[in-house]
Amino acid sequence: MKEGKYTQNLRKAIRSWRILNDRTADFRKIVAILTEYDEKRGRVQHYQNPELHCLRKAVTQAVDQDLTVCLRERPGYIYEVVVRYANPQGYFVTHWIHEDGIQSERELFAQDNEHPVHQITCLSDLYQEAARALKWHDVDERLLEFLQECVSDENSKQHSQSA
Secondary structure (H helix, E strand, C coil): CCCCHHHHHHHHHHHCCEEECCCHHHHHHHHHHHHHHHHHHCHHHHCCCCHHHHHHHHHHHCCHHHEEEEEEEECCCEEEEEEEEEECCEEEEEEEEEECHHHHHHHHCCCCCCCHHHHCCCHHHHHHHHEEECCHHHCCHHHHHHHHHHHHHHHHHHHHHHC
């Protein structure tokens, strides 16, 4: 049976993402450090959408089994992050770009194995060690459509840049 364009697009969206299998607590800790830093530095007030900070803050307080974390690697230690938070009280999906400064610093101090940066867990560690290819049964329909939107937005930006 021939797949429709919609199903083909969904399959393409899935292929470009990985899902965090375990170490969700480590992921929440990374997000907590970054949200706290942004609050202390006053960066939240300068966000284009400061309310999205509240969603990331909620992620840091979530129970691990209520989270689905999807990651997509970009060039230069940059990751696209999509998190679904679902529990009996509600459901939300949030999305952000994460620049892995820790991994970048590790590259600078590659010759110095004693440097403290090598002891810090970063998103690249989680992506490489605890994430696996995303499969259909990993996500619900709403999250799947969101992931597809991310891919579609990227494709339309690439198309407009090459025109």
